[in-house]
Amino acid sequence: MSSEITLRFTNRVGAKKDVFPFPADESLPFVDVVQEICKKLNEKNINAINIATPAGYVLTKSHLTKNVGEIKEQFGEDFEIIVVGTVGMGSEEKNAGKAWQVGLAELQIPPFSAQWEVVGPRHPQWMKRIELEGVLLKKYLDFLKSESIPPWFKIMPDMKPPINGSIWRGYICVPSRPEIKFDMVILLSAEYPKVPPRAFVEESLIGLAGSKIYTKNRFPPTKDGKEPASGEWPKDPVTGKSFVMICHDHMSQLQGAWMSNLAIVHFFIREVWYWFAAMQNYIIEDYDKQSEN
Numbered sequence: 001m002s003s004e005i006t007l008r009f010t011n012r013v014g015a016k017k018d019v020f021p022f023p024a025d026e027s028l029p030f031v032d033v034v035q036e037i038c039k040k041l042n043e044k045n046i047n048a049i050n051i052a053t054p055a056g057y058v059l060t061k062s063h064l065t066k067n068v069g070e071i072k073e074q075f076g077e078d079f080e081i082i083v084v085g086t087v088g089m090g091s092e093e094k095n096a097g098k099a100w101q102v103g104l105a106e107l108q109i110p111p112f113s114a115q116w117e118v119v120g121p122r123h124p125q126w127m128k129r130i131e132l133e134g135v136l137l138k139k140y141l142d143f144l145k146s147e148s149i150p151p152w153f154k155i156m157p158d159m160k161p162p163i164n165g166s167i168w169r170g171y172i173c174v175p176s177r178p179e180i181k182f183d184m185v186i187l188l189s190a191e192y193p194k195v196p197p198r199a200f201v202e203e204s205l206i207g208l209a210g211s212k213i214y215t216k217n218r219f220p221p222t223k224d225g226k227e228p229a230s231g232e233w234p235k236d237p238v239t240g241k242s243f244v245m246i247c248h249d250h251m252s253q254l255q256g257a258w259m260s261n262l263a264i265v266h267f268f269i270r271e272v273w274y275w276f277a278a279m280q281n282y283i284i285e286d287y288d289k290q291s292e293n
Helices: 030-040 061-065 066-074 127-146 203-212 249-253 263-293
Strands: 004-011 018-023 049-052 078-083 152-159 167-174 176-185 196-203 213-219 244-248
Touching: 004 066, 018 249, 030 049, 030 061, 030 066, 049 263, 061 263, 078 244, 078 263, 127 244, 127 263, 152 176, 152 263, 176 244, 176 263, 196 203, 196 213, 196 263, 203 213, 203 244, 203 263, 244 263, 249 263
Parallel strands: 004 078
Antiparallel strands: 004 018, 049 078, 152 167, 167 176, 176 196, 196 244, 213 244
């Protein structure tokens, strides 16, 4: 005999931390719950939102075929909402007057103390800051492990002179589909941590998430900053690939999304994870279509 369960959904972006309790019979299809959440958010299309666990595991479309009881048994009763439209170009209106709402993962990772807010790539204590950045990244990875979530990224500083840790290299992948994997480069300007890093993914992702990528903002850049007449962008000597910058508009639009006491790991959660979480199911769908062809 079925019984009623209350699922709770929290919006990561909003004027305040809105929690939507949703009582539902455990036999109810989970897709019906997600459709009702869409209505509460004035989103007409179920593809306009993605659902994640508080630890950051993004549910795929296959999970929509399960019932509420199955979802609760696998993931618990608490979930977070990622509204796809809050990411990328054209998000100004949707994000107006809203703030970044701290999630469970970030509560495990303390910000830097005030003394480190001025320590950037040109500071004498930069090497120590890199060491501490690594400690915070490990805290996040340990948290994912404790929540039984496969790591969705790997990142390491490039310490070769004259780079000296101002470039970090690695990859991101879909935890439920680890074969869907993309090289990534993180650039830290001389103004970091006053300004956030920038994230670049390999250009192969253009065909999967092109609407949320700055296709002409590249790493490595051209010498004159313009698109090459040949159409051949410069290649990174380490990977042999050209990289494109992911849309970071929400980082400047949302109150509190970036502050100088934050670290690369916070940037990974607030920019890279949030962008990737918004785009994940589109990426999976387009990846599978490409694979079929």
